[in-house]
Amino acid sequence: MTPAKDSRRTITPLVQITGLDVGYVRHRTVVPAVVGLDLTVAHGEIVAIVGESGSGKTTTANAVIGLLPENGRITAGSAIVDGVETAGARERTLRALRGSVVGLIPQDPMTGLNPTKRIGAQIAEVVRLRGLRGASAQAEVLEFLDRAGVSDPVLRARQYPHELSGGLRQRVLIAIALAGRPKLIIADEPTSALDVTVQKRILDHLSELARDEGISLLIITHDLAVAADRADKIVVMQHGRKVEEGVPAQIRDAPRQPYTKQLINAAPSLADHGRIVPRFDVRGQTAPEPILTMTSVSKTFPINDARRGQRGFNALEQVSISVPRGQTHALVGESGCGKTTTLRIALGLEAPTSGAVHLEGAQFSGLSWREQRPLRRKAQLVHQDPFATLDPKFTVVQSITEPLVSFGIGNRSSRQARARELLDQVALPESYLDRLPSELSGGQRQRVAIARALALGPDLLMLDEPVSALDALVQGQILSLLADLQSRLGLSYLFVSHDLSVVAQIAHTVSVMSRGRVVEDGPVAEVFTNPQNAYTQELLEAIPGRRATGIPA
Amino acid sequence: MTRYILGRVLQALGVLWAAFTLTFAILYLLPSDPMELQLAAAGLQADGISPQQLADLKHQYGLDQSIWGQYWTRLSGAVHGDFGMSLTQNLPVRDLIQARIGQTLLLTGCACTVSMVLGLALAYLATFVRWNPLRLFLTRLPALGASFPQFFIALMLIQFLSFKLGLFPAMGNTGWKSLVMPVATISVLTSSVLAQVLIKSFDDTLRQPYIVTARAKGLSRSAVHLKHALRNAALPAMTILGLVIGLSVTSSIIVETIYTRVGIGRLAQEAVLSQDVPVVLAVVTIAAAIFVTVNLIVDLLYPLLDPRIARNRGRVRVPAAQIEVSAA
Structure with missing residues (x-):
C-alpha cells in the first residue's frame, strides 16, 4: 500500500497519522497511552503537540520515530512517515527512517550526550551513516556545529560534553539531528531544562533553521506559550486523545474546549495577552518589617x-x-x-x-x-525536585512527621493529628497518609514536601x-x-x-x-x-x- | 594531580600496615605456645630439653622479647622483605614464598583474565539478546555461578574432565593442562561476581537518555551497544576489579589445596593448620599488598579512562553552590 494511492490530496503530507492507538504492555494487558489519534505534518510545517505529562504527546513522537520502548505497541491505526508505514514495521525499516528522515532533539541536554565520547565523534557517527568518510566527514561535522549556532566548532568538536554549558549541549544535539539531513525534526520539550534567555535563542534558531531548509518541525511541549510563539498548527492532547487542533491565534482567542482554556490560564503571559500582569502591586505601600x-x-x-x-x-x-x-x-x-x-x-x-x-x-x-x-x-526549605526530595521508602505520614520527630515534638498520636492537619492544609485527602512517594504525581509530591516544610510551624519558607x-x-x-x-x-x-x-x-x-x-x-x-x-x-x-x-x- | 597520586599511595601503604598489624595482633593472641609447636615439628617434647636450651631457642627466634619488641622486629623485617624463619619447616619464610609465588601469580592472573573476558561477554550478551527466555536465563546465570561452593565445582571437574574423560590432570602444576581446571574453578565465582555488577551497570546505561540519542541517529543496535553502552557500563565495574582479584587470591587457598598445587594458597592453608605464625603473617601481608596494588592501579587509571574525572581534577572545581542544594 503506497500513501499516494491512499491520499486524495495532491501533496502527500510528510507525516500522516490516522486512528493511531498506542499502548504499553503491563502484566500482560495493554494500557492505552494514545487513542484514535489523527495528525498530519506537512512538508516544512511546524506543528506543536501540547499537553501535560501522561497526555500521550511523547508516546506519539516516539511512534513517529520508531523509538517506542520495548513494551510499547501500536495496536491500531497507521502512522505513515515519508511514505513508510511505521505501525507494525520491522526494526530494519524503522532504523532506515531514524536520523535520515526523522531527527530527534531529546528533552534533557545535560544527559542527552554520551559523556565518554568527544562532541565531534558523536556528530561524525551520523554523517558516516550517509556514507561520508575522512576529511569530508570532518568538514561536515564542523559545518553542522556551525549551523546549529555553536561558535568555535573546531574547539568544540574536540571537547567532551561535560565541558559545555547546557545551552551549548542543546545546540550540539541540534547539530546531531541536522547531521542526518532529515525531513522532520522532533523536539521533545527541547528547552525546558534551560534558562529562559537560552531557551528563547535556541527555539528561535531551531525554527529559523526549519524554515530556511524546509524541514518540518514537531515540537512536544507542556507550555502552550512556547507552542503559540512558533507553531503553524497546535494540537492539544489530554489523556491520550486529541482535544483540539488549530492555528495558534484560533487556539488562543477562541479555544473550544475547557481543557484548552485551562492551559491558557496556566500560561499567564498568554492569558493576559502577552503582558506580565503581576498579581500583587505593593508600589507606594510601606513594606512590613x-x-x-x-x-x-x-x-x-x-x-x-x-x-x-x-x-x-x-x-x-x-x-x-x-x-x-x-x-x-x-x-x-x-x-x-x-x-x-x-x-x-x-x-x-x-x-x-x-x-x-x-x-x-x-x-x-x-x-x-x-x-x-x-x-x-x-525557616524551612522546599526543594526544586519533588521526585528526589522525598525518601522513597517513607510513607507520606513518615515524611511529614520527620521534622517533628527530629525536634522531639509531641507524641505519636499528636504527630499523627498534626500530619492530618497539614495534609488538609495542602489540600490532599487524609487517605494519602500511608502512600509512598512512588504512588503520587509530581504535583502531589510537591504538596507533601510543602506539608513537611510546614510541620514545625515556620514563619518563613x-x-x-x-x-x-x-x-x-x-x-x-x-x-x-x-x-x-x-x-x-x-x-x-x-x-x-x-x-x-x-x-x-x-x-x-x-x-x-x-x-x-x-x-x-x-x-x-x-x-x-x-x-x-x-x-x-x-x-x-x-x-x-x-x-x-x-x-x- | 601529584597530590592525588601521593595521597593514594600513602593510603595504600596505610592499609597495608593496618593489615599487617591486625594479623600480628590476632596471631599473638592465639592461645598456643609457638615454641612448643616448633619443638613438636622437630619431633621433640618440651619437657625433653633443659630450660637453658629452651631459653636459647626462644632467644634464637626472638620469642623472649616483649610483644612490642617482637612486633617491631617483624615489622622492620617485613619492610626489608625479611619475614624471619618458618617455625615448622626450618627455612626462611622468604625462600618458602619465593619458591611458590610464581605459581600462584600465574594461577590468579589467568583466572582474573578469564573471568574479565567471561564476565564482560556474559553481561554483554545478557543485555543484548532480545529473546526473553534466553535473556532471563543469561541474567540469572551469574547468581547461580556465584552460589556454587568452589570445592564442589572443583570435585565435579575432577570427576568428569579428569577421571571420566582424562582430558586434564587432577593434580600437580606441570604444564598448561594442569592450569585449566584450577583456573576454571576460580573463574566461575569471579566472573559471576563481575557479570552481576556489569549486567546492572549495562541496564542502567541503556536507560540513559544518550542511548536514545544514539538510537535516534539511526545506528544499529549493535553499534549502540558497542560504541555507546559498553564503555560507560564498564567504567563503574572497574572499581570492583580489586575485589575480583582479591577473591581470586583467596580462592587459591582452596583451589591449590584441592588440586595439590605448590603455591602460596596451599602454603597459607598448611601454615594456619600448624600455626606457623611467621608464614601466615607473610602470606596475609603479601595478599594485602596484591589487593592494595590493584586498587591503587585502578584508582590511578580511572581518570585516564573517564574524561569527566581527568579533566576536572586539578582544574576548576564546581563551586559547592552549583551542586544541588538537595545534596545538603
Missing part, C-alpha cells in the same frame, strides 16, 4: 587551579535582600547567577565570607550549627524553584496553594526562580541577580513593568507567549 535580611553578603569559593594556583571565585558580591513579613520576595536570574548560594547562606548551610544575615531580628550568620538549630525551626519541575497546569495549582497558605497562615516566602512569569504570579518584591550581584530590585509591579536594567529587560523579553499575541519581542 522584614523577617529576613541579608546585608552586603559576599561569598568567595576557593578554586584550585593547576596553572594559576589558588584563586577565589566570587559567587556573591555585596548582595543585600530583605523578605518582608507576610509577603513574598523573589530571587530571579539564570543558572550560575548566585541565587542558590544566596539561599544556602540564608538557610545557614553556607557561611558568608562577609556580610550579615538576620532572621527575626537575630543574627543568624556566624553562629555554630547547634546555636542555629532553634532558629532553623523558623524558602522555596527553591518549587514549580520548575512541574507541568504548566500543576504549576498554577501549586502557586495558588502557596498564595492561599500565605494569606491563611501569614507565611513569608523567599522564592527562587528563573521563570519570570511564575514570579509575577506569587511575589510582591523581587531582586534580579546576575553574576553574583543584585542588578535591580523593588516591587514586582515596578521592576517588571518598568525595568531599568538591560539584563532585566532581556529576561522579560525572553518570556514565551509574547510573539503569539503580537507584542514585539
Whole structure:
C-alpha cells in the first residue's frame, strides 16, 4: 500500500497519522497511552503537540520515530512517515527512517550526550551513516556545529560534553539531528531544562533553521506559550486523545474546549495577552518589617587551579535582600547567577565570607550549627525536585512527621493529628497518609514536601524553584496553594526562580541577580513593568507567549 | 594531580600496615605456645630439653622479647622483605614464598583474565539478546555461578574432565593442562561476581537518555551497544576489579589445596593448620599488598579512562553552590 494511492490530496503530507492507538504492555494487558489519534505534518510545517505529562504527546513522537520502548505497541491505526508505514514495521525499516528522515532533539541536554565520547565523534557517527568518510566527514561535522549556532566548532568538536554549558549541549544535539539531513525534526520539550534567555535563542534558531531548509518541525511541549510563539498548527492532547487542533491565534482567542482554556490560564503571559500582569502591586505601600535580611553578603569559593594556583571565585558580591513579613520576595536570574548560594547562606548551610544575615531580628550568620538549630525551626526549605526530595521508602505520614520527630515534638498520636492537619492544609485527602512517594504525581509530591516544610510551624519558607519541575497546569495549582497558605497562615516566602512569569504570579518584591550581584530590585509591579536594567529587560523579553499575541519581542 | 597520586599511595601503604598489624595482633593472641609447636615439628617434647636450651631457642627466634619488641622486629623485617624463619619447616619464610609465588601469580592472573573476558561477554550478551527466555536465563546465570561452593565445582571437574574423560590432570602444576581446571574453578565465582555488577551497570546505561540519542541517529543496535553502552557500563565495574582479584587470591587457598598445587594458597592453608605464625603473617601481608596494588592501579587509571574525572581534577572545581542544594 503506497500513501499516494491512499491520499486524495495532491501533496502527500510528510507525516500522516490516522486512528493511531498506542499502548504499553503491563502484566500482560495493554494500557492505552494514545487513542484514535489523527495528525498530519506537512512538508516544512511546524506543528506543536501540547499537553501535560501522561497526555500521550511523547508516546506519539516516539511512534513517529520508531523509538517506542520495548513494551510499547501500536495496536491500531497507521502512522505513515515519508511514505513508510511505521505501525507494525520491522526494526530494519524503522532504523532506515531514524536520523535520515526523522531527527530527534531529546528533552534533557545535560544527559542527552554520551559523556565518554568527544562532541565531534558523536556528530561524525551520523554523517558516516550517509556514507561520508575522512576529511569530508570532518568538514561536515564542523559545518553542522556551525549551523546549529555553536561558535568555535573546531574547539568544540574536540571537547567532551561535560565541558559545555547546557545551552551549548542543546545546540550540539541540534547539530546531531541536522547531521542526518532529515525531513522532520522532533523536539521533545527541547528547552525546558534551560534558562529562559537560552531557551528563547535556541527555539528561535531551531525554527529559523526549519524554515530556511524546509524541514518540518514537531515540537512536544507542556507550555502552550512556547507552542503559540512558533507553531503553524497546535494540537492539544489530554489523556491520550486529541482535544483540539488549530492555528495558534484560533487556539488562543477562541479555544473550544475547557481543557484548552485551562492551559491558557496556566500560561499567564498568554492569558493576559502577552503582558506580565503581576498579581500583587505593593508600589507606594510601606513594606512590613522584614523577617529576613541579608546585608552586603559576599561569598568567595576557593578554586584550585593547576596553572594559576589558588584563586577565589566570587559567587556573591555585596548582595543585600530583605523578605518582608507576610509577603513574598523573589530571587530571579539564570543558572550560575548566585541565587542558590544566596539561599544556602540564608538557610545557614553556607557561611558568608562577609556580610550579615538576620532572621527575626537575630543574627543568624556566624553562629555554630547547634546555636542555629532553634532558629532553623523558623525557616524551612522546599526543594526544586519533588521526585528526589522525598525518601522513597517513607510513607507520606513518615515524611511529614520527620521534622517533628527530629525536634522531639509531641507524641505519636499528636504527630499523627498534626500530619492530618497539614495534609488538609495542602489540600490532599487524609487517605494519602500511608502512600509512598512512588504512588503520587509530581504535583502531589510537591504538596507533601510543602506539608513537611510546614510541620514545625515556620514563619518563613524558602522555596527553591518549587514549580520548575512541574507541568504548566500543576504549576498554577501549586502557586495558588502557596498564595492561599500565605494569606491563611501569614507565611513569608523567599522564592527562587528563573521563570519570570511564575514570579509575577506569587511575589510582591523581587531582586534580579546576575553574576553574583543584585542588578535591580523593588516591587514586582515596578521592576517588571518598568525595568531599568538591560539584563532585566532581556529576561522579560525572553518570556514565551509574547510573539503569539503580537507584542514585539 | 601529584597530590592525588601521593595521597593514594600513602593510603595504600596505610592499609597495608593496618593489615599487617591486625594479623600480628590476632596471631599473638592465639592461645598456643609457638615454641612448643616448633619443638613438636622437630619431633621433640618440651619437657625433653633443659630450660637453658629452651631459653636459647626462644632467644634464637626472638620469642623472649616483649610483644612490642617482637612486633617491631617483624615489622622492620617485613619492610626489608625479611619475614624471619618458618617455625615448622626450618627455612626462611622468604625462600618458602619465593619458591611458590610464581605459581600462584600465574594461577590468579589467568583466572582474573578469564573471568574479565567471561564476565564482560556474559553481561554483554545478557543485555543484548532480545529473546526473553534466553535473556532471563543469561541474567540469572551469574547468581547461580556465584552460589556454587568452589570445592564442589572443583570435585565435579575432577570427576568428569579428569577421571571420566582424562582430558586434564587432577593434580600437580606441570604444564598448561594442569592450569585449566584450577583456573576454571576460580573463574566461575569471579566472573559471576563481575557479570552481576556489569549486567546492572549495562541496564542502567541503556536507560540513559544518550542511548536514545544514539538510537535516534539511526545506528544499529549493535553499534549502540558497542560504541555507546559498553564503555560507560564498564567504567563503574572497574572499581570492583580489586575485589575480583582479591577473591581470586583467596580462592587459591582452596583451589591449590584441592588440586595439590605448590603455591602460596596451599602454603597459607598448611601454615594456619600448624600455626606457623611467621608464614601466615607473610602470606596475609603479601595478599594485602596484591589487593592494595590493584586498587591503587585502578584508582590511578580511572581518570585516564573517564574524561569527566581527568579533566576536572586539578582544574576548576564546581563551586559547592552549583551542586544541588538537595545534596545538603
